[in-house]
Amino acid sequence: MHTFVLGVDLGTTSIKAVLLECQSRSIVASQTLPTASDIADCNGIKAKEQDTGRILDTLNRCIGLLPRDKLQHVCKIGVSGQMHGVLFWNSESGCDWSRGNFSHLITWQDGRCDEKFLSSLPKPDSHLSVATGFGCATVFWYMKHRPAFLKDFTVAGTIQDYVVSLLCGLDRCLMTPQNAASWGFFNTCSNQWNADILNGAGFPLHLLPQCVPSGELAGHTLTDWHGIPAGTPVGAALGDFQCAVYSCLSAQADAVLNISTSAQLSFAMPADFKPPDSPQPDSSVAFFPYFGHSYLAVAASLNGGNVLATFVEMLTGWMKELGMDLSDQSLYEKMISCALNQESSNLTVTPTILGERHEPFTLGQVTNISTCNISLGHVTRALCRGILENLASMMPPERLQKAGVRRIVGSGSALARNEVLRQEVKRVFALPVVYGQNADSAVGVALILCDQI
Incomplete structure (x- = not known):
């Protein structure tokens, strides 16, 4: 009997899903749909946000177009997506596809953190600089300009991290170093957040995801999903760039x-x-x-x-x-x-x-x-x-x-x-x-x- 791995990429403009036959490593089915999820910047702050609900709806439509007889034999699910961006959600109300307990996705293209603001941030213990559109920089921006906004949420992650949390019914966010490094204030040598530096700046540490190695599992599907059986292993979300390079x-x-x-x-x-x-x-x-x-x-x-x-x-x-x-x-x-x-x-x-x-x-x-x-x-x-x-x-x-x-x-x-x-x-x-x-x-x-x- 053939078994398949489902690969999903949540891109900036579209979502793609492929079914890979395990033994031959060949693609047997593929679907791509545009998300059309961009939200106009109405506040004049150079914001680049996307409608999270529309992204999730597009994801489910995309998976639903794949052959159900093959989805029933999926043995693993892998998820990648656009890096740097940040999404906030409330884990206390549970992860549910139908509940709007999440914020907009603030994407990597976000420009609200200008040079003056970025220069006011603490220096990270990392080889990577922090730029506008990076998750931690965005959190700092909300701390200064809209602190009440953060009080509504208990967890933060990338859009791909959120999808993994939904699939596995996680009450926290698990994040790989690939995505963590894209947020800033993460040391890739020690695989640790700059907790002391962030804490000293008043950063809400409870929003930081728990880091797990790239390539490890995050959990198993909580329920049947478009014919994919409950209990199917799901990999911790990876960066779209690294996965793209790996493919070729x-x-x-x-x-x-x-x-x-x-x-x-x-x-x-x-x-x-x-x-x-x-x-x-x-x-x-x-x-x-x-x-x-x-x-x-x-x-x-x-x-x-x-x-x-x-x-x-x-x-x-x-x-x-x-x-x-x-x-x-x-x-x-x-x-x-x-x-x-x-x-x-x-x-x-x-x-x-x-x-x-x-x-x-x-x-x-x-x-x-x-x-x-x-x-x-x-x-x-x-x-x-x-x-x-x-x-x-x-x-x-x-x-x-x-x-x-x-x-x-x-x-x-x-x-x-x-x-x-x-x-x-x-x-x-x-x-x-x-x-x-x-x-x-x-x-x-x-x-x-x-x-x-």
């Missing part, structure tokens, strides 16, 4: 380039690598905990496919103002077609409209403008090249070569649908690029649990 990193000499909503370029550090003792806020490369005691070197850019999406939104907005209407999808296809006919451009686009974590107040620029390079093809080509050049400025090709990287594994939805981006990858990094091993967090989290069977 097959050799030590590979680097993984992923361009989806944002963009990341990473490679595995040697087994004996130890991160710095303190944060390196000006460094464009961070070291993310992977599995066991290993780390990934990561250039994590905030500017990826979202920049292209913003460009499309700008163009469609202009067209509507001119009395014309064209769908985002049609416009995207046309601008890529124009750029493919424009093989090069001397227009320079610096696409950092969202800043970067190491340079949060950097803005985008367009330079070297002339009457000869302002066509849609020129601008689109330059924008795609700019996204790659920005990544290369964060992690130069020379650094990859020095680390022994011999090829790049390209992945992500933006790369998959954009031939211009793929062309520019080769030009900017001058390394062989392979596709077909698409980085997929849902597949990665399923493979991790499958490899443990």
Whole structure:
């Protein structure tokens, strides 16, 4: 009899679920649905929040579309999701899919913590800096600006941690180092929160999750879930980035380039690598905990496919103002077609409209403008090249070569649908690029649990 691992990824814009057959490690079913859960910032604080109830509804619809005869033979469930963000809930009323005992999800894109506020926070005992959108920074913001809000909740975690808590009926949050490190104020060498530092700043320590190793189980399903039997083991939630890398990193000499909503370029550090003792806020490369005691070197850019999406939104907005209407999808296809006919451009686009974590107040620029390079093809080509050049400025090709990287594994939805981006990858990094091993967090989290069977 075939058995399956269910892998679920709760992404920034969509939810994906896959069924992996245990023996062959092959995908036998897959579903993806957009969450459409973004909430407008009505308070003028650069908030980026999502409707938690809508995310949960989308998750259940997504699982319900998978073949029930296979769901009945699921032997493990793995969950990954967007890191850094924070969700608050009240465990005293129990974990129940139908109860609204939770807050909005404040996502990794949240911008309410400005430079002045971040500089007022205590210095963490960690090699990772704290930025806006990080869970602990967000809690500090609520402590200062809306302290009454926190009194309604007993637990905090990422959205993926909350789903695991729901599935297992947990009265607390269990969090892996992958997600804990993304919150800030967590030491990855000792796998401990900076409890003394946080306590000294008045931080509500009861909100901090209990840390468990990446890859361990969090518990077992409390009830039947879409045909998956009660008592099915559930892994502690993992970071979407680490799972995406796991799904396609097959050799030590590979680097993984992923361009989806944002963009990341990473490679595995040697087994004996130890991160710095303190944060390196000006460094464009961070070291993310992977599995066991290993780390990934990561250039994590905030500017990826979202920049292209913003460009499309700008163009469609202009067209509507001119009395014309064209769908985002049609416009995207046309601008890529124009750029493919424009093989090069001397227009320079610096696409950092969202800043970067190491340079949060950097803005985008367009330079070297002339009457000869302002066509849609020129601008689109330059924008795609700019996204790659920005990544290369964060992690130069020379650094990859020095680390022994011999090829790049390209992945992500933006790369998959954009031939211009793929062309520019080769030009900017001058390394062989392979596709077909698409980085997929849902597949990665399923493979991790499958490899443990």
